[in-house]
Structure formats: structure tokens, C-alpha cells
Amino acid sequence: MTSYLKKSVVALASARTYIAQWSAEHVYADEALIIPFPTLAKFNPDKGVWSVQIKAWLYLPIEGNKLKIFFSSLPGRLMRKIESTKREDSVDKELNLNVAGDLEENNEQVEIIDDDDDPGACLNEDAVHEDSSKVDENPGRLGYFFVRKSVKVITKSIINDVEHLLQPSDESGFIEGNLELSDEEIRSLGEKIHPDSSDLKFDYTIQINQSNSDIRTEPCKLFKCTIYALAHNGLSIISDIDDTIKISEVVSTRELLKHTFVSDFKPVDGMSELYQAWSEQNCQFHYVSSSPWQLFPALSVFLKKYKYPMGTINLRKFAWGFKHLKPPKTYKMETITQILNAYPSRQYIFVGDSGELDPEIYSKLYTMFPQNIRRIFIRDVCKTPECLPQCQERYLSAFQDVPKEQWTIFKDPRKVETDIRKITAV
Incomplete structure (x- = not known):
């Protein structure tokens, strides 16, 4: 077969596939909805273009009054079922704590920025319990975990009035792909995130051809999403979510379920003000959590x-x-590494907590990217004075390969340095 004929066959096949994907008999999820996720654009210096990451979740919602009643009552059922659950001991085993040297002989101590002897700082876990009978009237938070099985619907993104066909969603409804845009397009689309920096963001839309019949009475569904195209140089904050900025009580199964599915999300006092202060100094934020996309x-x-x-x-x-479920440590390591590799000239500040494996993960990443990671902040979630020595041992062990001036343990965010120049000067 000649080269010309091969190209013609390929072109015809591509055109046929494109038309078939948008035909009425193939696009049949009238009620399908999309949740697009804010992502990064990465500049490719070899090609001189930006690779724009598209990531979204397509699902079919379940409707009906009975299901809504079930969803609204499920949090209470969950809490009653685990009412007798005690604090798990498996966390300490997972951490596999090792003491770096003889602490008593070296007389090493970990400085923890404390709460000025706040009497509530070390309350026992069972000392205070909120009313767990409160039911979230909005079934949405739980409803996303009980959607109907998604179908492979073809979608397209629209950026600057140009349509880009996306790959079909997978069996779980996830849509992932990359589009290439020129630097000129990014500059024309983007708006500055901070007045004094070159960090940009822009919105685009994902479209579903919703009708499964030839008679289309409603317009196609459009869903907006944000892409961040950052400057090659700059400062980014990589932050955990659970127990870092949002109270989750990860070390307790009972409290974790309550804070995740029952109670209104509550912020960690002082963290929003701290992040706002950093944001005003041209810092860009990346939230990385082991929580599910739902x-x-x-x-x-x-x-x-x-x-x-x-x-x-x-x-x-x-x-x-659990086909796609990666262990939290593996997932976080891979995700943060991708961010650092996307912008290898930027500087980073890590913020996490001691409830899971943030100290171990961040210290490992520091050994991999010592020139990029300027500071590590860990919020100490220890609730009892008895566990303080063990926590100190853990921090010293986790950060044994990180210079002492590069990591800080804190309890009160209001005592964390807000001046970025001072933080990065260390």
C-alpha cells in the first residue's frame, strides 16, 4: 500500500470515528454530569508549547425521593454502627518509627510552637464529643459515592472557542488527557493570579452532547474548569488538607467518618489567615490529599x-x-513529584500534619529535591502529653536527613512565620 493510500485510509477512519462518537446512537447519557478538577499546565521547552492537563469525572446521578432519604440518613447509620470504635493502634505500626540516635545521650529535643498552655490543646480523644445525631440534609457529599455506573460518553473541551475532542471516560467515569497550546495562546487566555507575579490562570469548558435522540430539545451541557499556568520561577505552597487545614481526626476512625460524612467541614483555626498572608506575597497553592475525588x-x-x-x-x-486506589504514601509521593517536575525551577514550602505520614513523605521528597524545598511545616495533632516523647522521637527520626532549620513543628498556626522572605532566607 502506497504512503498516500495509507494516509487516506487513516484520515477516513479518523473522520468516521469522530462522527460516530458524536452520533445519537453513541452518545446516550442524557443525564450525565461532569465534575472537572483544577489542574496545571506544563511548559515543554523542547517543543515550545504548553501541555494542558485535563482531568474530570463523569457520572450518572441517582435520583428519587427514597434514595435521597437513604443518603440523608446514612451518616447517622454509619455513626451508630461505629459508636463503640476506639482509637486505632495501627497508625503507629504503619509509621514504623525509628529513633535517630540515643535521645537521652544527645539530649535532643524537638521545638514545637505551642498554644501558650491552652488547656484544650491536649484533651483526651473521648473527653469531648459533639452530637453525632446531626444529619447532613444535603445528600450530595455521600451521593457522589453511590452514583450509577458511568457510561463511556465522548466529551470535548472548548478553549478560546476552539474544540478539542477528549478521550472517552474510563469504566469509572474518569476523563484524563493533555492538550497542547502555544505560549501565545496561554498569554492571551490567562489572567494574573497575583498582581506582582507572572502566574496565570484561565477557565475552559467541557461539553457533553447530551441527547440520545435525533430530536435535540435542549442545548449541550457545559461545565467550567480552571487551569493554572505558572511562571517558571516563583514560590508554591504544597499543602495537605485533612488535619492540616480541615479538622478530620484521621487517627480515629469514628471521628474521621463523622468529620467526613456527618459534620459540616470545620477549618483549623488560624490556617486560613496564614495562607492568606502567604498568598498576598505571591505564593501559589497546590492542595494534595489522600481523600477521594468524590x-x-x-x-x-x-x-x-x-x-x-x-x-x-x-x-x-x-x-x-479499589481497582484504582493507591496507598496514601505512594499516591502523595507520585503526585507531589509530578508537581515539582512540572516546575523544576520553582521553590516550594510543604505544609502537613502528624496525623498520617506527612513528616516521612516530606522528608523523603526533600532528599530528592533539596534545592527546591525551602521549608517544611508540620502541624502536630498530638492530643495527650503522654505521647509527646514518642512524637519527638518520630520527628527526629523522620527529619534526620533534613537540616534542622528547614523544618518546623507547630500547634498554633498564628505563631508560624508569615513573612515569606524570612522563611526562604533560611
Whole structure:
């Protein structure tokens, strides 16, 4: 077959596929909805173009009064079922704590920025319990975990009035892909995030051809999303969510379920003000959490409600059967590494908490990117004085390969340095 004929066959096949994907018999999810996630654009210096990451979740909502009643009552059922659950001991085993040297002989101590002897700082876990009978009237937060199985609907993104066909969603409804835009397009589309920096963001839309019949009575559905195209040089904050900026009580299964599915999301006092102060100094934010993507709508509302700076939000892919579920440590390491590799000339500040593996993950990343990571802040969530020595041992062990001036343990965010120049001068 000649080269010309090969090209003709390929072109015809592509055209046929494109037409078939948008035909009425193939696009049949009239009620399908999309949740697009804010992501990064990465500049490719070899090609001179930006790779724009598209990431979204397509799902079919379940409707009906009975299901709504079930969703609204499910949080209470969950809480009653685990009423007797005690604090898990498996966290300490997972951490696999190792003491760096003989602490008594070296007389090493970890400085923790405390709460001025706040009597509530070390309350026992069971000392205070809120009324767990409160039911979230909005079934949406739980409803996203019980959607109907998604179908492979073809979607397209519209950027600057130009349509880009996306790959079909996978069996879980996830849509992932990359589009290439020129630097000129990015500059024309983007608006400055900070007045004195070159960090940009722009919105685009994802479209579903919603009708499954030849008679289309309603317009196609459009869903807006944000892309961040940052300057090659600059400062970014990589922040955890649970127990770093939002109270979750990850170390307790009972409290974690309550704060995730029952109670209104509550902020950690002082963290929003700290992040706002950093944002005003041209810092860009990337939220990385092991929470599932299904919580994105609620988390997005939480960030806006409590005035946290907006930015990219990276959550873990979840599907029943756990086919795509990566271990939290693996997921966080991979996700943060991708961010650092996307912008290798930027500087980073890490913020996390001691409830899970943030100290171990961040210290490992520091050994991989010592020139990029300027500071690590860990919020100490220890509630009892008895566990303080163990926590100190853990921090010293985790950060044994990180210079002492590069990491800080704190309890009160209001005592964390807000001047970025002082933080990065260390």
C-alpha cells in the first residue's frame, strides 16, 4: 500500500470515528454530569508549547425521593454502627518509627510552637464529643459515592472557542488527557493570579452532547474548569488538607467518618489567615490529599467559604472494588513529584500534619529535591502529653536527613512565620 493510500485510509477512519462518537446512537447519557478538577499546565521547552492537563469525572446521578432519604440518613447509620470504635493502634505500626540516635545521650529535643498552655490543646480523644445525631440534609457529599455506573460518553473541551475532542471516560467515569497550546495562546487566555507575579490562570469548558435522540430539545451541557499556568520561577505552597487545614481526626476512625460524612467541614483555626498572608506575597497553592475525588465538590465549597487561596486540588482516584486506589504514601509521593517536575525551577514550602505520614513523605521528597524545598511545616495533632516523647522521637527520626532549620513543628498556626522572605532566607 502506497504512503498516500495509507494516509487516506487513516484520515477516513479518523473522520468516521469522530462522527460516530458524536452520533445519537453513541452518545446516550442524557443525564450525565461532569465534575472537572483544577489542574496545571506544563511548559515543554523542547517543543515550545504548553501541555494542558485535563482531568474530570463523569457520572450518572441517582435520583428519587427514597434514595435521597437513604443518603440523608446514612451518616447517622454509619455513626451508630461505629459508636463503640476506639482509637486505632495501627497508625503507629504503619509509621514504623525509628529513633535517630540515643535521645537521652544527645539530649535532643524537638521545638514545637505551642498554644501558650491552652488547656484544650491536649484533651483526651473521648473527653469531648459533639452530637453525632446531626444529619447532613444535603445528600450530595455521600451521593457522589453511590452514583450509577458511568457510561463511556465522548466529551470535548472548548478553549478560546476552539474544540478539542477528549478521550472517552474510563469504566469509572474518569476523563484524563493533555492538550497542547502555544505560549501565545496561554498569554492571551490567562489572567494574573497575583498582581506582582507572572502566574496565570484561565477557565475552559467541557461539553457533553447530551441527547440520545435525533430530536435535540435542549442545548449541550457545559461545565467550567480552571487551569493554572505558572511562571517558571516563583514560590508554591504544597499543602495537605485533612488535619492540616480541615479538622478530620484521621487517627480515629469514628471521628474521621463523622468529620467526613456527618459534620459540616470545620477549618483549623488560624490556617486560613496564614495562607492568606502567604498568598498576598505571591505564593501559589497546590492542595494534595489522600481523600477521594468524590469529596471535591464539598472541599471546593469549604475552601471558598473559609477564604483559603484557590489553586490546584489533587485528590485520590477512588472506585468501588479499589481497582484504582493507591496507598496514601505512594499516591502523595507520585503526585507531589509530578508537581515539582512540572516546575523544576520553582521553590516550594510543604505544609502537613502528624496525623498520617506527612513528616516521612516530606522528608523523603526533600532528599530528592533539596534545592527546591525551602521549608517544611508540620502541624502536630498530638492530643495527650503522654505521647509527646514518642512524637519527638518520630520527628527526629523522620527529619534526620533534613537540616534542622528547614523544618518546623507547630500547634498554633498564628505563631508560624508569615513573612515569606524570612522563611526562604533560611
